[in-house]
Amino acid sequence: MQVEQKQTIPTGIDAAKQLAAFTAVDEHILPHHKIIGIGSGSTVPFVVDRIVAQGKQLNQDRVFLPTGFQSKELIVNAGLRLGDIDQYPNLDVTIDGADEVDRNLNCIKGGGACQLREKVLAEAAETWIIVADYRKDSQTLGTTWKQGVPIEVAPFAYVRVLQHLHDMGSKTAVLRMAKAKAGPVVTDNGNFVIDAPFDNGRYQNPKELLMEIKMLTGVVEVGLFCNMVKAAYFGNADGSVTARLAKEPL
Template sequence: MSGLAGIDAAKQLAAWTAVDEHVLPEHKIIGIGSGSTVPFVVERIVAQGKELNQTRVFLPTGFQSKELIVNAGLTLGDIDQYSDLDVTIDGADEVDKSLNCIKGGGACHLREKVLAEAADTFIIVADYRKNSQTLGTTWKQGVPVEVTPFAYVSLLKNLRKMGSETATLRMGKAKAGPVVTDNGNFVIDAPFRSTRYEKPDEILREIKMLTGVVEVGLFCHMAKAAYFGNEDGSVTIRLADGSVRKKERQDFLA
C-alpha cells in the first residue's frame, strides 16, 4: 500500500477495492464521478495497465473528472456518444443503510445521476465519515437542488413551505455571487428535519415536482454497493441487499 495516512488513506483503500472488484477487464465504457475519493479511482484504473485501458472509454461527470481522465492519458468520451455504461464509480456526501445517497456537494449531481442511471452497475466510494444509518446525520448542509436561475426565488419559497425552513442559495467561496453549475444553473441547499430523511425517496419525489427544479441530489435505490475506507486500514462494503462485509487490513498486505 502507499504511504498515505488518515482520511486520504481511507479514501484510497475504498477506491482501490471498488476498482479491483467492479472495473473488470470486460468493462469498456466506464463512468468516472466527482469528489475527493475519485482521483484514487483513476489512479487504480491506470494501474490496471495501458494495454487494457487502450480498449476503454471513460465518461466524466464534470470538469474535475474530465481533467483526471485527460491527465491520466485515458480516452475521453461523452454520454452523447455512449449511452450504455458498464460501470460508474462515484463519491458521495453521505450514504445511509439502504445505500441511498446525498450527492451534490460539488454541484455535479445532475451529470452524476445521468451517468449513474446509464450504468449497469453504480458503485459508491467514500471514507468512513460518509457511512451513516440515516441521511442528514453527518451531512448537515441539506439536499442539493440544481435549479434554473430565473426560478430560484420561487423555489426557495416552495422548499421552505415543504419543511426546509433554512433552504438557501449556495454562494461561491472564491467569487461574488451564487455557485453556477457546469450546466449554467444555480444550486439550493435544502436541509430537512431528521425524521424526513427516513424516507428520502419521498423528499426526492416532492422536490422533483416543483417547477424549475433541474435535478435533486438524492440518489435513491441506485447503488449496487458502497465502499467505505476505515481508520484502521479496513474497508466496509455495504451491498444493496442489506448485507455488509469487511475487508481487513491484512487482506491488503497479504
C-alpha cells in the same frame, strides 16, 4: 490482471478514501468493462489512479465518461480516452463518491454541485458503485451531512424554488454562494444550487422527499440518489474496508 502500484502514500482520511477506491476498482472494473463513468469529488482521483495502474493494454480499449469538469480533467490528465454520454448512453460501470449514505444505500450527493451529470451517469450504468471514507456511512441521511440536499435549479426560478422549499419545512434552505467569486455557485450546466436541510423525519423516506422536490417547477435535479447503488465501499481508519451491497438485485 496487471496492477502497477503508484508511489504516493496518503494518510488519515485520504488513506481511507484511497482504500475504498482501490477496493472498488479491483472488484468492479474488470477486463471486459469498456465504457466506464468517472464521478466527482476528492475520492474519485484514487479511482482513476487505480484504473491507470491496471495498465495501458487494458485501458487502450476503454472509454471514460466524466460527470463534470473535474473528472474530465482527471481523465485527460491520466492519459485515458475521453467520451461523453451522448456518444455512449450505456455504461458498464460508474464509480462515484458520496456525501452521505444511509443504511439502505440511499445517498446524498452534490456537495461539489455535480449531481445532475452524476445521476445521468449512474442511471446509465449497468453497475453504480460508491466509494467514500467511513464518515459518510450513516443509518439515516442528514446525520453527518448537515448542509442539506443539494438541488440544481434553473437560475431564474431560484427564488420561487426557495419559497416552495421553505413551505416544505426546509426553513434554512439557501442559495449556495461561491467561495472565490462574488455571487452564486454556477454548475457545469449553467444552473444554480440550493442547499436544503430537512428534519430527520423527512430523511426516513428519501424517495418520497426526492419526488416531492423534483416536482417543483424550476428544479433540474435533486442530490438524493435512491435505490441506485449496487455496492458501497467505505475506507476505515484502521485500514479495513466496509463493503455494503444492495439487498435486492438492481
